[in-house]
Amino acid sequence: MMTKPRNTTIKNFIFSWKYTESSRKLLAASIVCQVFSAIMGIAAPAISAQIIIDYTRNEGRRVMLIAVTLLVVQLLRNLFLVMSNQGYNRVYTKTMSSLERDLVSNVLKIESQCVDEKGSGLFIQRITTDTGRIASGFTSVADMFTQILNYFGVMCAMFFVNPSIALLVIFIMGTQCAMELWRTRRLYRDDRSFRSANELFSGLVSEMVRGAKDVKLLDSEEVFTEALNERIEESNDKRLFMQTRSWRAKLVRWELGEFGTYALIVVLTWLISKNMILPSIALVFFHYYAELGPNAVKVIGSFMDSIADFNISNERVYALLNSPEFPKEQFGDTELESPRGEITFDHVSFSYDTAGDRKVLDDLCFTIRSGEMVGLVGKSGCGKTTTFNLISKLYEATEGQVLLDGIDIRKLTRKSIRSSMTVVTQNPYIFRMSVKENLRIVKEDMTDEEMIRVCKLACIDEDIMGMPNGYDTLIGEGGVNLSGGQRQRLAIARCMLRDSRIILFDEATSALDNATQAKIQQAIDNMREGKTVMIIAHRLSTIAGADRILLMQDGKIAAEGTHPELLTNCEAYRSLAAMDNSEEETHEETSSVNEDYGSARRRGKRRDL
Ligand SMILES: Nc1ncnc2c1ncn2[C@@H]1O[C@H](COP(=O)(O)OP(=O)(O)OP(=O)(O)O)[C@@H](O)[C@H]1O
Numbered sequence: 001m002m003t004k005p006r007n008t009t010i011k012n013f014i015f016s017w018k019y020t021e022s023s024r025k026l027l028a029a030s031i032v033c034q035v036f037s038a039i040m041g042i043a044a045p046a047i048s049a050q051i052i053i054d055y056t057r058n059e060g061r062r063v064m065l066i067a068v069t070l071l072v073v074q075l076l077r078n079l080f081l082v083m084s085n086q087g088y089n090r091v092y093t094k095t096m097s098s099l100e101r102d103l104v105s106n107v108l109k110i111e112s113q114c115v116d117e118k119g120s121g122l123f124i125q126r127i128t129t130d131t132g133r134i135a136s137g138f139t140s141v142a143d144m145f146t147q148i149l150n151y152f153g154v155m156c157a158m159f160f161v162n163p164s165i166a167l168l169v170i171f172i173m174g175t176q177c178a179m180e181l182w183r184t185r186r187l188y189r190d191d192r193s194f195r196s197a198n199e200l201f202s203g204l205v206s207e208m209v210r211g212a213k214d215v216k217l218l219d220s221e222e223v224f225t226e227a228l229n230e231r232i233e234e235s236n237d238k239r240l241f242m243q244t245r246s247w248r249a250k251l252v253r254w255e256l257g258e259f260g261t262y263a264l265i266v267v268l269t270w271l272i273s274k275n276m277i278l279p280s281i282a283l284v285f286f287h288y289y290a291e292l293g294p295n296a297v298k299v300i301g302s303f304m305d306s307i308a309d310f311n312i313s314n315e316r317v318y319a320l321l322n323s324p325e326f327p328k329e330q331f332g333d334t335e336l337e338s339p340r341g342e343i344t345f346d347h348v349s350f351s352y353d354t355a356g357d358r359k360v361l362d363d364l365c366f367t368i369r370s371g372e373m374v375g376l377v378g379k380s381g382c383g384k385t386t387t388f389n390l391i392s393k394l395y396e397a398t399e400g401q402v403l404l405d406g407i408d409i410r411k412l413t414r415k416s417i418r419s420s421m422t423v424v425t426q427n428p429y430i431f432r433m434s435v436k437e438n439l440r441i442v443k444e445d446m447t448d449e450e451m452i453r454v455c456k457l458a459c460i461d462e463d464i465m466g467m468p469n470g471y472d473t474l475i476g477e478g479g480v481n482l483s484g485g486q487r488q489r490l491a492i493a494r495c496m497l498r499d500s501r502i503i504l505f506d507e508a509t510s511a512l513d514n515a516t517q518a519k520i521q522q523a524i525d526n527m528r529e530g531k532t533v534m535i536i537a538h539r540l541s542t543i544a545g546a547d548r549i550l551l552m553q554d555g556k557i558a559a560e561g562t563h564p565e566l567l568t569n570c571e572a573y574r575s576l577a578a579m580d581n582s583e584e585e586t587h588e589e590t591s592s593v594n595e596d597y598g599s600a601r602r603r604g605k606r607r608d609l
């Protein structure tokens, strides 16, 4: 659904005002400093005129005194200006940080389906670019406010000296300002379309960087470079179009400014020649205009630019926070005090596409009793991971109900659902932090003893001890990269540390050799006391000891029973087992070689925490 455009500046300011909360006093102080600086700026030309008058009257001492006063006034003017600018910088940074924090926490609440559809580029752009533009909207308005006061002061001074010339100046400036307003309105429209193009470009860049290895291995650099070029061109065309229009308008505006300056010089010279004003007064007048004329238009121009930026960025940020285009995960308010770990699928259907055209789960029904260990098997793409996604409420059932301890999962609080279960995914995400921090994210008060115990159980301790800084080794870019099996074992250690009531393993040991898998199997058996465990396994040996095995086919349960029962009664299961046996033989041959190599490599490693 399209978001209703929120292009009213006032509305946008009201919306984002809350983000300035921590810096409002500073904003007020900066405005006061700028007002003082402006007052000094108005006084300076008048004082200079007095110097000229006194000098022509040969009053040397007064000239000295006024010159010193002028220096002090200029010094104060600059001091106040620096203070106000420093203040504005801090207001900008604080407002931006507060927006960034709110935006990031809201992005984490957006439904997984929407994040899948939109891609990461959109979110990255809005969090990193639009927040800064909103923050500078506030400093621009504060700046503009004081500038207006300044100009008002200067106008009054000019009217006081000569109302006709003041009117001429207002006319020249008015024309330029109108031109500037027209330019920024056009810019607003062009910039919107440029930013959408840029979002697509940065989305592709982020995918290319994350998938750089695969791009190389697939030898598909050219395909990606071509796609990237297309997006670069599209974005550049829009940028160039926008800038060309803007510069053309600026050119007209500059010429108007030049014309105004010469017109003023002619008028002032004529007035002096007719003895209608003193040359010193004409000089003060010209000084004011030189300061006010081009500056005012420049200030209005950049103010309008940043207001246009502010409005567009607000629209985009507002959409992320509030629009139905980015739906947030919904949770209920029922707490599960002490979860038993019973999972029920009651006629559940689900499709990833919102139109519901392709059902991934189709009228799925099963119950996993508390404390049971159940295996989930089936061909690739039959909906096993999707079933886990629905249990953890990353996605919601399109029809039917998923129940935890007999309660519809939609009625439960986020905490009740997420803290009662741990999912070890097919491709677990290990964050770019140290090993210790990767474990601590699930248990802040973890002790070193606990950490080592779970890592030993997950058979990853020896590997960690072999890393340059043991448990403090940084994982990922700039640190150590983990193998698929090491990632899985670290994820299993994380799971053991969480010690939740329900544990969902999605091919969690698929990248492990037989010996390691057997050890982890033992560890899972040891910790499963009182827990509900579901295991998706490709290798049937992993789930041979399960209380029950569910065989999935096309989003439904096709058969269920123990391993021996299914071998006897179910043809589809037998054929899975047959395929598994042939793979197992190949796997064993390779893994025995790996084990010899692995144990030789690990010999002699020392604990050094
Ligand atoms: N995020 C997604 N968006 C759209 N379709 C998806 C998404 N994730 C999975 N699918 C589709 O849903 C179907 C079931 O996927 P699922 O991941 O549940 O299969 P699976 O049984 O876990 O397979 P495997 O054994 O290969 O892991 C597949 O056809 C897949 O293409």
Ligand SMILES: [Mg+2]
Pocket (backbone or CB within 6 Å): 384, 385, 386, 426, 506
């Ligand atoms: Mg899967």
